[in-house]
Amino acid sequence: MKKIIVFLFVLSLLVISYKEKESVLEIKDVNVKEERKKKEEKIVKEVNNKVQKVNIVYKDNTKETLNLEDYVVGVVACEMPASFNIEALKAMAVAARTFALYKIEHNKNYRLSTTTKDQCYITKEQMKKNWGNSFNKNYNRVLKSVNATKNERMTYNDKTIISFYFSISNGYTENCEDVFSQKLPYLRSVDSHWDKDYSYKEKTIKLSESEFLKELDLKDNKVNSIKIKKDKKNRARYVYINNNKFTGTKVRSLLHLRSTDISITNKNGYIYITTKGYGHGVGMSQYGAQSMAKEGYKYDEILKYYYKGIELSA
Numbered sequence: 001m002k003k004i005i006v007f008l009f010v011l012s013l014l015v016i017s018y019k020e021k022e023s024v025l026e027i028k029d030v031n032v033k034e035e036r037k038k039k040e041e042k043i044v045k046e047v048n049n050k051v052q053k054v055n056i057v058y059k060d061n062t063k064e065t066l067n068l069e070d071y072v073v074g075v076v077a078c079e080m081p082a083s084f085n086i087e088a089l090k091a092m093a094v095a096a097r098t099f100a101l102y103k104i105e106h107n108k109n110y111r112l113s114t115t116t117k118d119q120c121y122i123t124k125e126q127m128k129k130n131w132g133n134s135f136n137k138n139y140n141r142v143l144k145s146v147n148a149t150k151n152e153r154m155t156y157n158d159k160t161i162i163s164f165y166f167s168i169s170n171g172y173t174e175n176c177e178d179v180f181s182q183k184l185p186y187l188r189s190v191d192s193h194w195d196k197d198y199s200y201k202e203k204t205i206k207l208s209e210s211e212f213l214k215e216l217d218l219k220d221n222k223v224n225s226i227k228i229k230k231d232k233k234n235r236a237r238y239v240y241i242n243n244n245k246f247t248g249t250k251v252r253s254l255l256h257l258r259s260t261d262i263s264i265t266n267k268n269g270y271i272y273i274t275t276k277g278y279g280h281g282v283g284m285s286q287y288g289a290q291s292m293a294k295e296g297y298k299y300d301e302i303l304k305y306y307y308k309g310i311e312l313s314a
Contacts, residue, residue, distance in 0.1 A: 054100055055111040072097045073146050077127050078120035080286055082138035085293035089145035091302040095284055098153040098163040105160055154310045156186045161310060166279025167286050168195045170261035172233040174281035186307045187282055194291030200276040203258055212271040215255050218244060226264050235260040
Protein backbone atom coordinates (compact mmCIF):
# COMPACT_ATOMS: atom_id res chain seq x y z
CA MET A 1 0.00 0.00 0.00
CA LYS A 2 2.82 2.40 0.89
CA LYS A 3 4.50 1.58 -2.42
CA ILE A 4 1.32 2.48 -4.30
CA ILE A 5 1.01 5.79 -2.44
CA VAL A 6 4.66 6.63 -3.14
CA PHE A 7 4.19 5.73 -6.82
CA LEU A 8 1.13 7.94 -7.17
CA PHE A 9 2.91 10.82 -5.42
CA VAL A 10 5.92 10.61 -7.76
CA LEU A 11 3.60 10.29 -10.75
CA SER A 12 1.71 13.43 -9.73
CA LEU A 13 4.98 15.33 -9.36
CA LEU A 14 6.02 14.26 -12.85
CA VAL A 15 2.66 15.34 -14.31
CA ILE A 16 2.85 18.74 -12.58
CA SER A 17 6.44 19.18 -13.76
CA TYR A 18 5.47 18.30 -17.34
CA LYS A 19 2.53 20.71 -17.34
CA GLU A 20 4.72 23.50 -15.97
CA LYS A 21 7.28 22.86 -18.73
CA GLU A 22 4.51 22.73 -21.32
CA SER A 23 3.12 26.03 -20.01
CA VAL A 24 6.56 27.64 -20.16
CA LEU A 25 7.00 26.43 -23.74
CA GLU A 26 3.59 27.82 -24.70
CA ILE A 27 4.51 31.20 -23.18
CA LYS A 28 7.83 31.16 -25.04
CA ASP A 29 6.04 30.23 -28.26
CA VAL A 30 3.55 33.09 -27.82
CA ASN A 31 6.39 35.50 -27.07
CA VAL A 32 8.27 34.38 -30.18
CA LYS A 33 5.17 34.83 -32.33
CA GLU A 34 4.49 38.27 -30.86
CA GLU A 35 8.11 39.27 -31.40
CA ARG A 36 7.99 38.03 -34.98
CA LYS A 37 4.73 39.90 -35.57
CA LYS A 38 6.22 43.11 -34.18
CA LYS A 39 9.24 42.75 -36.48
CA GLU A 40 6.99 42.16 -39.50
CA GLU A 41 4.84 45.17 -38.61
CA LYS A 42 7.97 47.27 -38.21
CA ILE A 43 9.20 46.24 -41.64
CA VAL A 44 5.82 47.04 -43.23
CA LYS A 45 5.76 50.39 -41.43
CA GLU A 46 9.27 51.23 -42.62
CA VAL A 47 8.34 50.36 -46.20
CA ASN A 48 5.16 52.44 -46.03
CA ASN A 49 7.01 55.35 -44.51
CA LYS A 50 9.77 55.24 -47.09
CA VAL A 51 9.26 58.35 -49.17
CA GLN A 52 9.53 57.82 -52.92
CA LYS A 53 11.45 60.61 -54.63
CA VAL A 54 11.11 61.86 -58.20
CA ASN A 55 13.47 63.98 -60.24
CA ILE A 56 11.88 66.62 -62.45
CA VAL A 57 13.09 69.16 -64.99
CA TYR A 58 11.27 72.40 -65.75
CA LYS A 59 10.86 74.00 -69.15
CA ASP A 60 13.78 76.37 -68.42
CA ASN A 61 15.94 73.30 -67.64
CA THR A 62 15.88 73.94 -63.87
CA LYS A 63 16.03 70.64 -61.99
CA GLU A 64 14.44 69.60 -58.70
CA THR A 65 13.83 66.51 -56.56
CA LEU A 66 10.41 66.08 -54.96
CA ASN A 67 8.48 63.62 -52.85
CA LEU A 68 6.29 61.55 -55.17
CA GLU A 69 3.02 62.53 -53.49
CA ASP A 70 3.89 66.25 -53.67
CA TYR A 71 4.69 65.77 -57.34
CA VAL A 72 1.33 64.07 -57.95
CA VAL A 73 -0.47 67.05 -56.38
CA GLY A 74 1.25 69.34 -58.90
CA VAL A 75 0.36 67.06 -61.81
CA VAL A 76 -3.32 66.72 -60.89
CA ALA A 77 -3.53 70.51 -60.41
CA CYS A 78 -2.07 71.03 -63.88
CA GLU A 79 -3.68 68.19 -65.81
CA MET A 80 -7.30 68.28 -64.62
CA PRO A 81 -9.69 71.08 -63.59
CA ALA A 82 -9.88 71.16 -59.79
CA SER A 83 -13.65 71.62 -60.08
CA PHE A 84 -14.03 68.08 -61.43
CA ASN A 85 -15.80 65.44 -59.36
CA ILE A 86 -13.57 64.09 -56.55
CA GLU A 87 -13.74 60.56 -57.99
CA ALA A 88 -12.40 61.83 -61.33
CA LEU A 89 -9.62 63.66 -59.46
CA LYS A 90 -8.75 60.44 -57.60
CA ALA A 91 -8.57 58.55 -60.91
CA MET A 92 -6.29 61.29 -62.23
CA ALA A 93 -4.07 61.05 -59.15
CA VAL A 94 -3.59 57.29 -59.60
CA ALA A 95 -2.92 57.68 -63.32
CA ALA A 96 -0.35 60.45 -62.69
CA ARG A 97 1.40 58.47 -59.93
CA THR A 98 1.45 55.31 -62.05
CA PHE A 99 2.93 57.14 -65.04
CA ALA A 100 5.75 58.55 -62.91
CA LEU A 101 6.51 55.20 -61.25
CA TYR A 102 6.60 53.45 -64.63
CA LYS A 103 9.21 55.91 -65.88
CA ILE A 104 11.29 55.60 -62.69
CA GLU A 105 11.12 51.81 -62.59
CA HIS A 106 12.44 51.63 -66.15
CA ASN A 107 15.20 54.15 -65.46
CA LYS A 108 15.95 55.05 -61.82
CA ASN A 109 17.76 58.21 -62.96
CA TYR A 110 14.89 59.34 -65.19
CA ARG A 111 14.03 63.02 -64.88
CA LEU A 112 10.36 63.73 -65.54
CA SER A 113 9.58 66.70 -67.75
CA THR A 114 7.04 69.15 -66.32
CA THR A 115 5.57 69.64 -69.80
CA THR A 116 3.30 67.39 -71.85
CA LYS A 117 6.41 65.51 -72.96
CA ASP A 118 5.74 63.53 -69.77
CA GLN A 119 3.14 65.14 -67.51
CA CYS A 120 2.22 68.74 -66.95
CA TYR A 121 3.27 69.82 -63.43
CA ILE A 122 2.87 73.15 -61.63
CA THR A 123 4.20 74.43 -58.32
CA LYS A 124 2.05 75.72 -55.46
CA GLU A 125 3.04 79.26 -56.46
CA GLN A 126 1.71 78.64 -59.97
CA MET A 127 -1.49 77.21 -58.51
CA LYS A 128 -1.99 80.40 -56.49
CA LYS A 129 -1.47 82.47 -59.61
CA ASN A 130 -3.83 80.32 -61.69
CA TRP A 131 -6.60 79.98 -59.10
CA GLY A 132 -6.45 83.32 -57.32
CA ASN A 133 -9.14 83.52 -54.62
CA SER A 134 -10.14 79.92 -55.29
CA PHE A 135 -6.69 78.60 -54.35
CA ASN A 136 -7.57 77.17 -50.92
CA LYS A 137 -10.72 75.47 -52.16
CA ASN A 138 -9.07 74.02 -55.27
CA TYR A 139 -5.86 73.02 -53.54
CA ASN A 140 -7.72 71.17 -50.80
CA ARG A 141 -9.77 69.24 -53.38
CA VAL A 142 -6.65 68.19 -55.25
CA LEU A 143 -4.81 67.31 -52.03
CA LYS A 144 -7.79 65.27 -50.84
CA SER A 145 -7.79 63.21 -54.04
CA VAL A 146 -4.07 62.51 -53.76
CA ASN A 147 -4.18 61.62 -50.06
CA ALA A 148 -7.18 59.34 -50.60
CA THR A 149 -5.20 57.29 -53.11
CA LYS A 150 -1.77 57.53 -51.45
CA ASN A 151 0.78 55.07 -52.89
CA GLU A 152 -1.79 53.49 -55.22
CA ARG A 153 -0.66 52.57 -58.71
CA MET A 154 -2.03 50.48 -61.56
CA THR A 155 -0.44 47.13 -62.37
CA TYR A 156 -0.93 44.47 -65.02
CA ASN A 157 0.47 41.03 -64.19
CA ASP A 158 2.07 42.63 -61.11
CA LYS A 159 3.97 45.18 -63.21
CA THR A 160 3.40 48.94 -63.22
CA ILE A 161 1.68 50.04 -66.42
CA ILE A 162 2.34 53.01 -68.68
CA SER A 163 -0.81 54.97 -67.85
CA PHE A 164 -1.42 57.20 -70.84
CA TYR A 165 -4.35 59.62 -70.56
CA PHE A 166 -5.70 62.57 -72.53
CA SER A 167 -8.33 65.30 -72.40
CA ILE A 168 -11.36 64.06 -74.37
CA SER A 169 -12.14 61.54 -77.10
CA ASN A 170 -14.36 61.59 -80.17
CA GLY A 171 -16.50 58.88 -78.60
CA TYR A 172 -13.89 56.11 -78.60
CA THR A 173 -10.40 55.76 -77.19
CA GLU A 174 -7.53 54.41 -79.29
CA ASN A 175 -5.61 51.14 -79.33
CA CYS A 176 -2.10 51.93 -78.16
CA GLU A 177 -0.41 50.50 -81.27
CA ASP A 178 -2.40 52.83 -83.55
CA VAL A 179 -0.76 55.85 -81.94
CA PHE A 180 2.44 54.79 -80.18
CA SER A 181 3.24 51.65 -82.27
CA GLN A 182 3.50 49.36 -79.19
CA LYS A 183 0.61 46.96 -78.61
CA LEU A 184 -0.33 46.71 -74.93
CA PRO A 185 -3.15 44.51 -73.56
CA TYR A 186 -4.39 47.09 -71.08
CA LEU A 187 -4.54 49.99 -73.56
CA ARG A 188 -7.36 48.91 -75.84
CA SER A 189 -9.98 51.01 -77.61
CA VAL A 190 -13.16 51.43 -75.58
CA ASP A 191 -16.43 53.26 -76.00
CA SER A 192 -16.27 56.67 -74.32
CA HIS A 193 -19.71 58.03 -75.17
CA TRP A 194 -19.64 60.14 -71.99
CA ASP A 195 -17.48 62.63 -73.90
CA LYS A 196 -20.52 63.72 -75.90
CA ASP A 197 -21.59 65.63 -72.78
CA TYR A 198 -18.91 68.14 -73.75
CA SER A 199 -19.59 68.05 -77.53
CA TYR A 200 -16.26 66.24 -77.92
CA LYS A 201 -14.55 69.67 -77.71
CA GLU A 202 -15.22 70.10 -81.44
CA LYS A 203 -13.24 72.89 -83.06
CA THR A 204 -12.80 74.31 -86.57
CA ILE A 205 -9.73 76.21 -87.74
CA LYS A 206 -9.23 78.17 -90.97
CA LEU A 207 -6.01 78.30 -93.01
CA SER A 208 -5.17 79.76 -96.39
CA GLU A 209 -4.09 77.23 -99.00
CA SER A 210 -0.53 78.55 -98.85
CA GLU A 211 -0.44 78.27 -95.04
CA PHE A 212 -1.86 74.76 -95.22
CA LEU A 213 0.74 73.60 -97.76
CA LYS A 214 3.58 75.29 -95.91
CA GLU A 215 2.67 73.59 -92.61
CA LEU A 216 2.68 70.23 -94.38
CA ASP A 217 6.04 71.09 -96.01
CA LEU A 218 4.62 70.71 -99.50
CA LYS A 219 6.02 72.74 -102.42
CA ASP A 220 2.77 72.78 -104.38
CA ASN A 221 1.15 76.12 -105.21
CA LYS A 222 -2.43 74.93 -104.90
CA VAL A 223 -4.46 72.29 -103.09
CA ASN A 224 -5.94 70.19 -105.87
CA SER A 225 -7.21 67.20 -103.92
CA ILE A 226 -7.83 66.10 -100.34
CA LYS A 227 -8.76 62.55 -99.38
CA ILE A 228 -9.00 61.08 -95.92
CA LYS A 229 -9.03 57.36 -95.12
CA LYS A 230 -10.71 56.84 -91.76
CA ASP A 231 -11.03 53.86 -89.44
CA LYS A 232 -14.22 52.57 -87.79
CA LYS A 233 -13.79 55.11 -84.98
CA ASN A 234 -13.80 57.98 -87.50
CA ARG A 235 -10.15 58.79 -86.94
CA ALA A 236 -7.92 59.63 -89.89
CA ARG A 237 -5.47 56.81 -90.55
CA TYR A 238 -4.16 58.36 -93.76
CA VAL A 239 -4.58 61.77 -95.37
CA TYR A 240 -3.78 62.32 -99.07
CA ILE A 241 -2.98 65.88 -100.14
CA ASN A 242 -2.26 66.27 -103.88
CA ASN A 243 -1.32 62.56 -103.88
CA ASN A 244 1.09 63.02 -100.97
CA LYS A 245 0.39 60.45 -98.25
CA PHE A 246 0.45 61.34 -94.54
CA THR A 247 -0.57 59.38 -91.48
CA GLY A 248 -3.34 60.92 -89.43
CA THR A 249 -1.02 61.36 -86.46
CA LYS A 250 1.53 63.14 -88.68
CA VAL A 251 -1.09 65.59 -89.97
CA ARG A 252 -2.24 66.23 -86.42
CA SER A 253 1.34 66.98 -85.38
CA LEU A 254 2.24 69.17 -88.37
CA LEU A 255 -0.95 71.22 -88.23
CA HIS A 256 -1.09 71.31 -84.42
CA LEU A 257 -4.57 69.82 -84.39
CA ARG A 258 -6.45 68.67 -81.32
CA SER A 259 -7.02 65.11 -82.50
CA THR A 260 -6.98 62.72 -85.46
CA ASP A 261 -10.76 62.85 -85.91
CA ILE A 262 -10.32 65.23 -88.83
CA SER A 263 -12.63 66.65 -91.49
CA ILE A 264 -11.10 68.92 -94.15
CA THR A 265 -12.87 71.11 -96.72
CA ASN A 266 -11.40 73.40 -99.34
CA LYS A 267 -13.56 76.44 -100.07
CA ASN A 268 -12.77 79.72 -101.84
CA GLY A 269 -9.02 79.41 -101.33
CA TYR A 270 -9.27 78.49 -97.65
CA ILE A 271 -8.90 75.18 -95.85
CA TYR A 272 -11.33 74.46 -93.01
CA ILE A 273 -10.30 71.71 -90.59
CA THR A 274 -12.72 70.42 -87.97
CA THR A 275 -11.62 68.11 -85.17
CA LYS A 276 -13.46 66.16 -82.49
CA GLY A 277 -11.69 65.23 -79.28
CA TYR A 278 -8.52 66.59 -77.73
CA GLY A 279 -5.36 64.54 -77.28
CA HIS A 280 -3.81 61.32 -78.57
CA GLY A 281 -6.79 59.22 -77.50
CA VAL A 282 -4.93 56.44 -75.67
CA GLY A 283 -5.92 55.42 -72.14
CA MET A 284 -8.22 57.44 -69.90
CA SER A 285 -10.34 60.28 -71.20
CA GLN A 286 -10.32 62.94 -68.49
CA TYR A 287 -13.69 64.36 -69.48
CA GLY A 288 -15.02 60.83 -69.81
CA ALA A 289 -13.83 60.18 -66.25
CA GLN A 290 -15.64 63.32 -65.13
CA SER A 291 -18.94 62.25 -66.66
CA MET A 292 -18.57 58.73 -65.27
CA ALA A 293 -17.92 60.16 -61.80
CA LYS A 294 -21.00 62.36 -62.08
CA GLU A 295 -23.01 59.23 -62.86
CA GLY A 296 -21.77 57.63 -59.63
CA TYR A 297 -18.78 55.59 -60.76
CA LYS A 298 -15.93 55.35 -58.23
CA TYR A 299 -12.35 56.10 -59.21
CA ASP A 300 -11.31 52.44 -59.28
CA GLU A 301 -14.24 51.61 -61.59
CA ILE A 302 -13.23 54.46 -63.91
CA LEU A 303 -9.64 53.27 -64.05
CA LYS A 304 -10.59 49.63 -64.63
CA TYR A 305 -12.87 50.72 -67.48
CA TYR A 306 -10.24 52.69 -69.38
CA TYR A 307 -7.28 50.41 -68.50
CA LYS A 308 -8.30 46.82 -69.21
CA GLY A 309 -7.34 44.00 -66.82
CA ILE A 310 -5.42 46.19 -64.37
CA GLU A 311 -5.26 45.96 -60.59
CA LEU A 312 -4.71 48.70 -58.03
CA SER A 313 -1.63 48.07 -55.89
CA ALA A 314 -0.27 50.03 -52.95
